[in-house]
Amino acid sequence: MKKLTRKHFLVGAGSVLAAGAAGFGVKQAFFSSTSETIPRNPLYVPPVIDGTTFNLTLAESSKQFFSGAKTSTYSYNGESFWGPTLRWKKGETVSLNVTNNLNEMTTTHWHGIHLPASADGGPHQMIDVGETWSPPKFEVKNEAATYWYHPHMHETTQKQLTMGAGGFIIIEDDSEASKALPSEYGVDDFPIVFTSRRFETTNAFDVSKDTAYGDYLLANGVLNPEVTLPAQLVRFRILNAETERFYNLGFADDRKFYVVGTDGGLLNKPAEVTRVRIVPGERYEIVIDLSDEKVGSSFDMKAFNENMPFGAGGSEQAQAGNFGSLLNNTTFSLLHIKVGKATSGGVKTLPSALATASMWSKSDAGNSRTLNITDDGPGTPFKFDGNSFDHNTINQTIKLGAIEAWTIQNDKIFGHAFHIHDVQFSIISRSTGEVAEHEKGWKDTFGILPEETVTFVAKFEDYASKTEPYMYHCHMSNHEDGGLMGQFLVVD
Ligand SMILES: [Cu+2]
Incomplete structure (x- = not known):
């Protein structure tokens, strides 16, 4: 039987799909004769806000992705894309204030956080243009893990996320602090949000509701990203902030790595893997061991998205059109990693026990x-x-x-x-x-x-x-x- 693709179904149903063609005006730099070579760019690490009071302002911003026109974006607190990382401590009471300086309504949802519904920031807690939302204060009850905040405005969530609105929340607690895990932010502990964008020839993001996939991978809002990591254990807090795309994470040399945390806490013990699938909204904390690597060596973290199972986001064959993408059904680089010198006191051994959670059955x-x-x-x-x-x-x-x-x-x-x-x-x-x-x-x-x-x-x-x-x-x-x-x- 001929493999059915999603496009066959949709075309069969009479949907309006451009007949296999990229939408007019879509940037195709990789393949066009006027292609712009994208240099490697250092992985951006968002600034951190600590404390118990967190003030966020969502507003229009811009970022230079390509030569020529800047790309209009949304961001929190004046970033060019995305927002600062909020660092919360379990047991503390946090006070959150979000100002909406966009020209449209928004909401701010604290993804993964256990809190009163009135503070949740779902579609009911709309923040009008020019207004500040200050939800009831609440105690941080979640375990140490990687969470995030993002708009949850019904019917415009996709657009506001695509424009770049979002940010990490890192929760710390005593139990996690007592484990020798890499935890120096931006040194051996990195939050990394993967997503992709399709650009118009004007360099604007394609924010069409009908566009499910981007053509260009972004890591923390950076095209063609690279990072230098110390020759020791390094933690990545990975978030998939795509519209639909799954990532089958791994490394070019098929090296083993260790999942240490899921969406809401540390695993009881590290899980050794060579691939991890991560879907939109999901987080995984992983540790890679670079302690035996030569300083100066390099390798790539990749999305092994070729031949994903039918129905996985990004498994479609098409390269253009609503459900097409240059990244579909292909294996592509997520991050170029260069190995640098170890830091003094860097973690060299992965703890064998991380938590003592008894999960519901x-x-x-x-x-x-x-x-x-x-x-x-x-x-x-x-x-x-x-x-x-x-x-x-x-x-x-x-x-x-x-x-x-x-x-x-x-x-x-x-x-x-x-x-x-x-x-x-x-x-x-x-x-x-x-x-x-x-x-x-x-x-x-x-x-x-x-x-x-x-x-x-x-x-x-x-x-x-x-x-x-x-x-x-x-x-x-x-x-x-x-x-x-x-x-x-x-x-x-
Ligand atoms: Cu769905």
Whole structure:
């Protein structure tokens, strides 16, 4: 049987797709005769804000990606793209203030954070143009891990993310601090957000809702990035902030590396891998061992995205058009790594024990629910259980303190990135096989392929409200904007 691509389905459904052609005016520098050679650029490391009061201002900005015109961007606190890293300490009470200096409404969601729904920054907590939102203060209850903040404005999340709005949150706690993990920010501990953009010939970002993939990889907003790392253990806190693309992470020489943390905490022990799949919204903390590398040597971190399974974001064959990309179904460099001198006191040995989490299991769950990803036929928007997101409809109501098993079923032709607010969960089963060791940590986002069913268990504790809901949704921002989102109340 001929392999079906997503495009076949959509064309078959009569969708308006440019017939295999790149949209008019799309920058094709790599392939055109007037191609601009992109030099290697140093990996940018966002500045850090410490303390307990965090003031963010989202505004228009710009960045020089190519020669000629700068690219218009959105950023927090005057960055050229993205925003500063917020560093929180478990147990402290944080006060957050977000000013919207854009010419459109926005919201700011604290992704992965366990907090009152009124502080969550979902689609209900809109920040009007020129206004400042100061959610109720809350105690940081999450474990040490890598989280992030980003707009969650219904129907414009994709656009605002594409323009560059987002930032990291790093939570620290005593347990993590007692482990000898690389933790010197920007020296042996790097937050790295991978995404991609399609550029117009004017150098503007293509922010069309219909564009699922970029043609140019960006690491921390940098084209063709390189970084010099010390010859010791180095931690990467990796975030996938794509619209739809999955990354099958690895290194050009197929070296082993270690997953030490998932979305919401450290793994109990490092998981040795050569590849890790990361989907939109998901984070993995990995450690690479450079202690035996020669100073001056170099190698690439890559996305081994050639021959990904059908339905994985970016597995499409097409290089152009709405679901096409120069990076689709290909293996490409994510980061050029050069090895430099070790630092004094650099970490040389990976701890064998990292945490003592006891994850929820099926038998802990007192209630279960099943969500089906549906649509109304090929090319139509995805929904949960036949219902598109509605601001005024509560889709699920959960008792405060309940431990629940949620099963997500995907029998549609494309993969998704399921995310739920408020909680960190444990994935207890995947219909396609065993849950990988590196996925057996606290999670708030996971990839789900076509014909796959995934069950997770979570506890809904601490915060209840009869009126303020939390969201669950696909973290592919075009799917989310298109209605693949629902809301739940946690009630006392
Ligand atoms: Cu989706």
